[in-house]
Amino acid sequence: MGKCYQGACHCGRIRFEVVADIDHVRVCDCSICRKRGALIFRVPEKDVRILTPLSELTLYEWGTFTGKDYFCPTCGILPFRRPSAPTPTERARGLAPFHGWAINARCLEDFDIELTPQVKIQGSKL
Template sequence: MTTYIGSCHCGAVQFEVDADIDHVRSCDCSICAKRGALNYRVPKESLRLLTPWKNLKLYQWGSRTAEDYFCPKCGILPFRCPSHPSLQELHEGIKPFDGWAVNVRCLQGIDLDALPIKRISGSKI
């Protein structure tokens, strides 16, 4: 397990995350496509915020079950709580995820070109 240091662009939001990053996720839903984040999911206890929560802003849209945390100064979203599966998704076997999706672009020491990209069809949900 590697501990990565992460931050937003201006450094107002800083965090650590423990992860063995072997891929990134790229979602094609309307918000992810515009944001361009490459995410990796980790358990809740793997993320440690080093700045106060009050320094972040929360954005929610659609089903309002996802929690997108971003820096109010530079606008970068370093991590989020993914949305809960819909009833249809649960019926189709999608399992709930209780953790964080970390924007790997915000981590120090990552070679993004070396990581496979898993495409997520969030636009079809």
């Protein structure tokens, strides 16, 4: 059983809870992640509780249009997203789809990013 974290965007309009043992965060080098600066940790669906209706967030889809990036319409922060589905090439290499949420660890209360290992993801190469 992981620790229960409270999460929110900058202005607090978007709130969520996540239960996780966060042993790393992902740093992706794709065009959007480089500019966004989010530090991501993937969490199974059952361990995330979104307290703000998704209809109150702004949705952005790009690339393959299978990933869903949710933003606060007030402050613009991305607290969480649905990861993109693997491309046919990625599936051929054995990458399985992930059915859960990718949490922006920068939005978690009482979480020390400085003490957490970073795993570099080469999204620019996919």
